[in-house]
Amino acid sequence: MEKLLTATDLAEILGFAHRSIVNMxxxxxxxxxxxxxxxxxxxxxxxxxxxxxxxxxxADQQVQNVATTKATEQPKRGRGRPRKA
Structure with missing residues (x-):
């Protein structure tokens, strides 16, 4: 049987304060x-x-992959009347 982690242990692993883990x-x-x-x-x-x-x-890697794919696409043209430069 594995030893269970406390809120303090989890806070140390995730880099949060103990109280933040308990509140969450x-x-x-x-x-x-x-x-x-x-x-x-x-x-x-x-x-x-x-x-x-x-x-x-x-999940974070998938989000980053989607973001880089969207960044390389050409921007969509805006709708409506063009603005003055």
Whole structure:
């Protein structure tokens, strides 16, 4: 059985403050990996955190690829009357 991560451990891994992790777990749980509630504290499985981080990095890569593709396309012409130069 793997040792569960605390909010402090996750904060250190993600580069956030401990309090930010706790607040996000309470108010915006969709921003964090799935957690296990133990009494008044939150715990994370290291393997789930790793999978979550991998999926986030793949999603970021896909967004960057789309952004670079759009940047190389020719700009669309605006609609309506042309502006004075």
């Amino acid at each position: 777990a309470r108010e915006k749980p969709h921003l964090l990996p799935p957690y296990i509630r133990v009494s008044d504290s939150y715990r994370w499985r290291p393997s789930i955190v790793q999978q979550w981080m991998d999926s986030k990095s793949q």
